[in-house]
Amino acid sequence: MVYFVSNVPNMSLPVFDMHCDLLSFLGKYPDASPYDASEHLPCAVPFLQEGNVKTQVCAIYTGVSPDSMKSALNQARVFSELPSKYSDDLTHLDGDLASWPKLKKVSLIASIENAAGLGNEDVSFSEIEHQFEEIRRLTGQLAYISLTHHTENRFGGGNYTSSIGIKDDGKKLLDLMDGLKIPVDLSHTSDELAEGILTHIDSQGLDIPVIASHSNFRSIWNHKRNISDEFAQEVIGRGGVLGVNFLRAFLDDKVPERLYEHILYAFENGAEKSICFGADFFYTKDFPDPNRFPFYFPLAENASKYPSILAHLGSSLNEESLRDLAYKNVINFYQKLWS
Numbered sequence: 001m002v003y004f005v006s007n008v009p010n011m012s013l014p015v016f017d018m019h020c021d022l023l024s025f026l027g028k029y030p031d032a033s034p035y036d037a038s039e040h041l042p043c044a045v046p047f048l049q050e051g052n053v054k055t056q057v058c059a060i061y062t063g064v065s066p067d068s069m070k071s072a073l074n075q076a077r078v079f080s081e082l083p084s085k086y087s088d089d090l091t092h093l094d095g096d097l098a099s100w101p102k103l104k105k106v107s108l109i110a111s112i113e114n115a116a117g118l119g120n121e122d123v124s125f126s127e128i129e130h131q132f133e134e135i136r137r138l139t140g141q142l143a144y145i146s147l148t149h150h151t152e153n154r155f156g157g158g159n160y161t162s163s164i165g166i167k168d169d170g171k172k173l174l175d176l177m178d179g180l181k182i183p184v185d186l187s188h189t190s191d192e193l194a195e196g197i198l199t200h201i202d203s204q205g206l207d208i209p210v211i212a213s214h215s216n217f218r219s220i221w222n223h224k225r226n227i228s229d230e231f232a233q234e235v236i237g238r239g240g241v242l243g244v245n246f247l248r249a250f251l252d253d254k255v256p257e258r259l260y261e262h263i264l265y266a267f268e269n270g271a272e273k274s275i276c277f278g279a280d281f282f283y284t285k286d287f288p289d290p291n292r293f294p295f296y297f298p299l300a301e302n303a304s305k306y307p308s309i310l311a312h313l314g315s316s317l318n319e320e321s322l323r324d325l326a327y328k329n330v331i332n333f334y335q336k337l338w339s
Helices: 022-028 045-050 068-085 125-139 168-177 191-204 229-237 258-268 303-313 319-338
Strands: 015-020 053-061 090-092 106-113 242-244 275-277
Touching: 015 242, 015 275, 015 303, 015 319, 022 053, 022 068, 045 053, 045 106, 045 303, 053 068, 053 303, 053 319, 068 090, 068 106, 068 125, 106 125, 125 168, 168 191, 191 229, 229 242, 242 258, 258 275, 258 303, 275 319, 303 319
Parallel strands: 015 053, 053 106, 090 106, 242 275
Antiparallel strands: none
16 A cells, blocks of 8 residues: 555544543542643543544443452542533533534543453352443443453453353343443454354344444454454444554554554445544553553554544545544444434
């Protein structure tokens, strides 16, 4: 592919981003501020505002640990309090999306990244149900649930596990989600778990949408965190959305412009009404693996970069396609789901 520099002016289209980890940062550091616009917090509120992000999905993320449920509940409480603490700039996303592009504040909606936050490895399933209801009470409508993260848990295999599919508790959790208008997210599943999720939904006739909130295309960059064409087509065929991830490790270690290639690949392969943004911005300062630095290329280093990213893509995509990518695909998905 030939890379280019666009002469199209910056486009301040409104943006709906499907994934960040602001809540895990605020939950871990109680005195921290969502306005900390340093290089280590690329989803800080000033960056969101500069990038014209109208809605940011904030993941409740936990690892697989004895305190996962406690951490998840704490993050849900943090989420519930954000608009009252920062009422000038933040609000919760209203289910009525008809006037969404005219929002004056950054709206937030929660998701669950790793269902370990719903249940430690040794609790009863009735305790999982109680935790689920408590988180829903605190957060309202959830944007989606990921059954796993990188590793295995009681629900199934994560993206860095091999040959571990869906477990009995994973099936029970899907049964619990049936009809609640909460999508299941394939972004952190093993391929075996993704297959198990789809099979269980279909065999049991469950009403659960399927998405990939923050995954790139394995055909462009062969990484286990990226989605295969097979599962991408399943998401597309089921009316779901696919969020492009900005992390360097999942784009290409050395070629920043690969971001555009992932996006254009979606438009060339039937995902023009499914592709969206799922940047995966998180607090990086305390990350234990120095080999991951820098996490983001400068062209996509924080949420303020959306206008320049869209302007660059303006040399290849028309205005309708740019609007689909920036917000319309996601808005259409949730309007249909929540109606």
